[in-house]
Every structure is written in structure tokens, then in C-alpha cells.
Amino acid sequence: MHALALNFDFLFSNFSQLTVTGLALGAVYAMVALGYTMVYGVLQLINFAHSEVFMYGTFATLWTVYFMGGTAHTSGFALARMFAVAMVVAMVVSALVALLLERVAYRPLLRRNSPQLMALISAIGASFVLSESMGLRDNITRWIGLNDNFSRYVSGARDTRGLPMDIQTHKLFPIGNYQVTNIDLIVICCALLMMLLLDQFVRRSRLGRGIRAVAQDPESAALMGVNSTRVVQLTFLLGGLMAGAAATLYMLRIGATRFDAGFILGVKAFTAAVMGGIGNLRGALVGGLVLGVAENWGSALVGTQWKDVVAFVLLVVILLFRPTGILGESLGKARV
């Protein structure tokens, strides 16, 4: 083993680049983390299958681009329009998957008052089913007999599938010695905007008040006339929408996906949710951004192969000093 040589030179000379790209990745983590945090806030349940909701979003994005005739030469306005449509499609697909998940994997268990851990097992099972059915999509379409028309979409089911085009980045303005690109800016701004909308929705709307009420005290909320089944559905829906948007931004940055791409990202997003304070929407944002940036700095310092180790060590350190995460748990806390 090489002694852990701390490469401070590299960290400092690329500081602004590492920070900006870290923020962009962290924004994606944060948006996925919202799904974990909201479901946890309402049901006290680790929605293990949320990573697959995200993964379906990435494929929805990819397929929309294919469907709209994206080629290696698509660029400029056409590309922007394509991605705008793709984001809407991905949000819808992810939201549908999330709702299906709630219907099939959780509601039957909640109705039977199953132990908490069983719900986790159900979620794990659902996660396997979702990712494997994506990984076996060529076999599935062959059974149905669609293979010829859809071969472009389903072929290479277990390989990494990428966008047909390389997305051209434009340098916009410098921060330190790094030229911020349009992609960085789009990803960060889009994510912040979506999260701002969600935050305001949960804080100010009638439905949002229902979510907070159930998170705070399900029984009292029920007595006050809140339909808890609807609220649970709503949290899954919102989480799915966010994951879908995150998936499009992820594709914009990374450009490729695979049937098991959700898993590690899901683990990271859940880490971000816990780091920021699970159940807390703003905490998910802070946790995601901190995690994204810290990962980049950490891997610059000790080598990229230690990236995940940096993330988890940071989590443990944060939980040691703030056992409920950076901002604490507060989805249920009423604030005016």
C-alpha cells in the first residue's frame, strides 16, 4: 500500500474546478436524497427501492432522446428542446414507478401493520425486481414479441448505454482558475430551482401541510381529517418527480446509464439525506452539496479510488458530532 500521500498541491491548484463539479454532482445527490428524506419523514421507512426510481428516470431520458431522433450531430437549440422534453418524460416515468412501488411494495404491508424491518425487506425485493427487469428488458420484449421495433431501446440490456451525442460544453465565466461550463450551471440552477419549488410547496400549500402533519403525528393528523394514504402517495409522487428530474440532469452530465446505475447513487443519496438530517428537506440539499464537494476534495487529496471511503468516513464523523445530521430532523416541525 502506498502510504496515504496527501496531495495538497493538486487540491489547491484545482480547487475551484473541484468545488463547482462537486456542487453539480451534489445537486443530483440532493434531489435523489429528497425522495429518501420525505418518505422517511412520513413513514420512518428507508425506501431502499428509490434508487431504481432514479434509474428508470435515466432510461426514460435516454429513450426520449432516441425517440426524438437524437444523433451524434444534434446540438444547440434542438438538443436543449430534446432535454426539456426528456426531463418532463423522466419526471412522469419516475413518478409512476414511485407510485407503483408504493402501491405494490408498501401499502399492503402498512395495512397489515407489519414490522418495520419487513417493509425494508419488501423494499429490497422491489429494488431487485425493478433493476433486474430493466436488466432483462431484451428477454422481456422478446416474450411479448416486440423485439424488432424496439431493438434500439432494449438491446444490450446488461451493458452501459450512452447518449448518441457528445454534449458540447461552453465555457461561460471563470471562478478562480476554472471556467464554469453551461452544463455545470444548468445542473446546479435546475436542481436548486426544483428544490426551492418543492420546499415552498411543502411549506405553504394545503397538501404540504398535510405531509407535515402526518410526519409530525399520524394519529392526530388522521383525527384532523388528513387522508394519510393520500399523503403517503403524494410523498412518493414528489420523490419520484425529483428523482426523474435528477436523472435527466445526471444524464446531461454523465451521459450514460445501466440497469444497476441506481444502486451506488442511491446509497450516496441516502448518505446525503442522513448527513443533512433525515426528514429535513433543506437538510437533504445541504447534505447533498456537502457530500458532492467533500467527495471531490477528498478524492483529489487521497486519490479517486478512495472517493466512497471519504464519503462514508465523513458521514460517521458528522454523525458523531451532530447525531441527527447537520440541520437536524424536521419535516414535521411546523414553521411559519
Next chain:
Amino acid sequence: MRRPGLPAIPMPDAMRGKPAKIVGLAVLVVFLYALPLLDLPILTTPDSDFAGVLYTMATYVLVALGLNIVIGYAGLLDLGYVGFYAIGAYVTAVLGVQHGHWPYLLTIPAAVAVTMLSGVILGAPTLRVRGDYLAIVTLGFGEIIRLSAKNSDWLGGARGIQNVPKPPSIHLFDVPHLKWENGTVLVDVTNKTQAFVFGFVDYVPYYWMALTVVFIVLIADVLIKSSRVGRAWEATREDEDVAEVMGVPTFRYKLLAFAMGAFVGGLSGAISAAGANFIYPDSYQITVSVIFVAAVVIGGQGNRWGVMLGAALVVYLPERFRGLEEYRILMFGIALMLLATFRPQGLLPPRVTRRAKALERDLEELETGDEAQEVRS
């Protein structure tokens, strides 16, 4: 209850079946040891070596017994149990071949000690955080162990470590296998297991070793569960605050559960390394942890027979239906979901739950009063 002065005391129910129970248990034990030799028609896995499968099953059963202490008895969700399993295997390999030439049997205590220590190091800071947070912290721990092994040449890097030491062989006698042909049983004289030679082809001796360790751990488990420590775990799991008020030092007992779980996990890792010949970091992925937890929960957390059954099934079913290779994980996922929906307490729920259920029913009847009772009847 025994009343003095009455000469003809009927034998208590628990005692009456005892000789039969002991005989039954003995037969079961002999059957389990003989299982790989019998080559039973439906039971045997057609596409992979049955003794090898049984050996893996035994190591998983061991894992489930250890994880059951953490999840079932103490109620702590550990998603990184594979970390302990990996540490056990790696200590054996590192001391036995990579950086030393320790004999296998000596590496086991070392492996167990290191694993227990790592359990305490992980548990001491993290067991103070709330229960649900533990899941992600332990998951992170499992990944840290795997990535550290993968990224350090000292531990063999991504290729892992070859020629893990094997237990010492003593050739005492040969045992022939059985062979089934059209419903008749034949003794296959060409296929003999050399007892106790730990080689590369025949996994029967490894299975016997693992099974023996399972029995030892099982006895220890029975003793601990019914001791003061077991009751303290139960109290901590049911209500931590109440337990603390009643004078149970809950943190210390949780840490003990973690260390005991790590102990068994490390032991299992060391046992599994013996037959594996070589070990590599990517065989200790998070998914393996998830399968461990699934084994414990679907078997019935808190019931040692349940978790053993769960672990055996989790290994056996995919191997039995290896023909469906591609769809294994898909089927596993569907099975988990169905089980969670239709058997929410696990395959074999622990006795305590039933007792607690009856108590709950009584309490409910007390609360709702006679009216509800009448309606129900």
C-alpha cells in the same frame, strides 16, 4: 407446579417428550452430517457440487446466527455485516499466506479477535446514534472494508489473495457415497470421501467442519439467549428507555451484541476462506450484506431456527434452480416481496412474538371493554 404430599405426580409435559426429542435430534444431526453422501434425488442440486453448496449453506447459517444476535435479539439494523465476514476471511488469508505462514487453526482465533475488535471500534461511536441511522453507517462500514482491501496492495488489491491456508488433514478412513439409479440405492465405491482430508475437489470435509462450528455456535447461542445477557438484549430491543430505567446499561449491552455478532461473522468468514482457496474484495459487496439481512428477516428475526432456515434457503434455492441463472435475482426479489406481504413475521416467527401478541390481545380487550368482546364473539 409440584405440590408436596401427593405421591403420584404426573410427568410434566415438557419432560414427557424428552427422550423422543433427544433421539429425534440425534437422528437429525446424523442426517445432516451424512447429507452430502446420500445424494438424495430431489434435494441434490443438479448443476453444482452439492457438498460445496452445503458448505456455503453452513457458513451462511453461521452468519445468520451471528446477525440474529444483532438484529433479532438486540434490534439493531446492521447493513454492513459483510464487513465482518470479509475481515474474518482476510485475517486468515493475510496471516496464513500473504504476510505470514500461520497454520489455519491458529488464524481462526486471530481472525475472530480482530473482527470483534473492529465490531467494538465501529459500534462504540455509532451505537449512540438513533437506530435507523445505524443502517447507513454500517452499510458505509461494509463498503469501507471492501474498498480498503481493494485499494491496498498490502491486502492483495483487486485480485485478492490466493492459496488461503487449509485446515490440517488427517486421513483416518474413507466414506463411500451413495448413488441412486432408478429408485434403487447403490454404494458408489469409486466415489469416496477421505475423512478428514481438506483438498481442492471434495468439499465434504469442509462441510463437516462448518457444520460442527454451527453446532458449537448454536449451543452458545442457546445459553446466551436464556441468560441475563439475553434478557437484557430483549428488554433493550422492546423499549430502550424503559430498559435503561430498569437498570439495564443498554449501550453496553448493544455494544456487546455488536461484538458478539462480529465474532460470529468473523468466524464464518474464516471458515468460508478455508474452502474458497482464494478470496477477493468484490465478493464482499453490499448486496451480500443485503442477502444476509434478508436471510435473517425472512427466516424470522429473533428465532434461531427461523434464521437458520432463512439462511439455508437463501443459498439453496438459487443453487437448486441454477438452470434459471439469468432470472435468479429477479425471482429472489419477487420472493422477498411476496414473503414480506404474506408472511410479515417471517417464516418461523419467534415464540416471544406470539406471547407478546396474546398479551396485546388481552390488553386490547381490557381497553375496549366487554362490548367489543361481545361483538367479536
